[in-house]
Amino acid sequence: MPIKIPDDLPARAALEAEGVMIMGETDAIRQDIRPLRFGLLNLMPNKTRTETQIARLLGATPLQIELSLIRMTHHVSRHTSPDHMEAFYRPWEDVRRETYDGFIITGAPVEKLPYEAVTYWDELCAIFDWTQSNVHRCLNICWAAQASLRHFHGVPKHMLAAKMFGVFPHRNLETTSPYLRGFSDDFAIPVSRWTEVREEDLPAGSGLKVLMDSPQAGLGLVEDGPHRSLNMFSHVEYDSDTLGEEYRRDVDAGGDILMPYGYFPNDDPRQAPRNQWRSHAHLLFGNWINEIYQTTPYDITRIGT
Numbered sequence: 001m002p003i004k005i006p007d008d009l010p011a012r013a014a015l016e017a018e019g020v021m022i023m024g025e026t027d028a029i030r031q032d033i034r035p036l037r038f039g040l041l042n043l044m045p046n047k048t049r050t051e052t053q054i055a056r057l058l059g060a061t062p063l064q065i066e067l068s069l070i071r072m073t074h075h076v077s078r079h080t081s082p083d084h085m086e087a088f089y090r091p092w093e094d095v096r097r098e099t100y101d102g103f104i105i106t107g108a109p110v111e112k113l114p115y116e117a118v119t120y121w122d123e124l125c126a127i128f129d130w131t132q133s134n135v136h137r138c139l140n141i142c143w144a145a146q147a148s149l150r151h152f153h154g155v156p157k158h159m160l161a162a163k164m165f166g167v168f169p170h171r172n173l174e175t176t177s178p179y180l181r182g183f184s185d186d187f188a189i190p191v192s193r194w195t196e197v198r199e200e201d202l203p204a205g206s207g208l209k210v211l212m213d214s215p216q217a218g219l220g221l222v223e224d225g226p227h228r229s230l231n232m233f234s235h236v237e238y239d240s241d242t243l244g245e246e247y248r249r250d251v252d253a254g255g256d257i258l259m260p261y262g263y264f265p266n267d268d269p270r271q272a273p274r275n276q277w278r279s280h281a282h283l284l285f286g287n288w289i290n291e292i293y294q295t296t297p298y299d300i301t302r303i304g305t
Contacts, residue, residue, distance in 0.1 A: 006087075011052040015055055037100045037102075040070060044109075045109060046079060046080075054067075068100075069088050096130055099300050099303040099304065103131055104138075107144055107235070109143075111193060112159070128151045128152065135303065136304075137230075138230070142192075146231075149222070152224065160193075164217050167273075170187055174210075177211050179291065180211055188276040189280065191234045193233070199213070232284075236284055240272075244269070
């Protein structure tokens, strides 16, 4: 089934070129089904790239999905044009009375800061609380996953001696989980972060369940059943060249950065990387969306009740 996004969203052309089915407003209205309503709270600097990455995975599923782009109410993005933000994004204050079947909160380049030093921390905490009454299922990515565990469970984050950066092998720890249906026992996923959450800090009796981890990169995916959320500490949504662009950006800036682990063939940055995670990205998102479809109320006003 197609994904319904604004006709003039820049991601649209890229998705259509890849063969992702895009639905127009007229066709969406004609279908006699209720589209799943998804919100994307996009905290990443490159808003357009992240929109494309997430929409690509949502649009590959056999369901009609209506995607809304949401921003922090008072935080001003420095890396995306005001015209783009005005045209496609709604502040959270304007949507807080609405309900969503699925809600995605991305990572953000603020992980070196204490949580309370992030300028929008209080609003993000309010959003986490709001998801408990207005969202059926939530997916938190990278820093947002750490922030969610801190907010709901008091789990600390730890600074790493060096950036965890590359494509790392992960293990499927819960083969019967509906979210890992079809996953192999081991697989590779991109990781890019300066901090980590440790399994030993997860409080006993909290209902948290580790679904995947990496011997090198630590926790990969933690289900928070009591709060109906998945917390992913990697970037399964990344494009093939995203880590390479991050690497070259840091090298050009004179940063002390290691070459991304397991990314460039023969550790040669002149060679194009091979995407080892694309199939598992589609599997994870497809499983998450299917779980939402199977359990969300048909009457969207009943979400949270």
